[in-house]
Amino acid sequence: MLPTLIIAALLAGLAIVALLYFGVDALSQHRWGRVALLVGIVAIPLLVSAGSVSSGVHESSRTSFCLSCHEMQRHGMSLFADNRAALAATHYQNRFVERESTCYSCHTDYALFGGVKAKLNGLRHVWVHYFGEVPEKIALYQPYPSATCLHCHEDARRFVEAPPHQPILGALYDGSTSCLGCHNVAHDKAAVDAHKLWQAK
């Protein structure tokens, strides 16, 4: 729905600018004509552009957007890995995260500027994709923060009451123990290579 609205708004903005282009001479003779020029050539395009950027940011959080780069194909396939212990697979297959935004849900941090940081990292990825050299082994810029896991799991009954979590809850909350210390398979690419994939019925 949002992309359709943005496309309609951009088309309307474009039509207004085109109309004003041909009417510049006549409109600039009158006070309200000059106001119309200001609104039509400056205000409306800026407003519509803000909507377009917002829509772009939203669309760039979609799983299909992340997986449109071939470097991410195996990571994408790992969402279907037939391995209940693999984090990406279990989160995707059990709908622990929105399937439409699976990558973004786990690869953004939920701090004040977490979304901005994730988008800036995304721009870096795009730069490397088109102009740089993609590293053979794709890795995170920094160790995966447990705070991202805790954003959803922190007070979840299944998490809090799980016997293995009980003795280390404090350490998990203060970040001194990483979730990935035990849950150490994030993307099961071995299963992808072996074509051990889950198929939704």
Next chain:
Amino acid sequence: MRRAAVVAGAGLLVQLGASFYWTPLTFIASAAVGLPLVGVGGLLFLRAVVRIMKEKGAL
């Protein structure tokens, strides 16, 4: 002012093209080309307004 309209229109056109199919490349084109073009269009418009006002002695 016509130039401002053309530049702003070009910016909107780039963003419109990107909106039909979002990929990393179209996202960059929209944010790094389309949006600045609209901004430049606005600045050209304001520059034209200042120039006209100076010609008329209003500034």
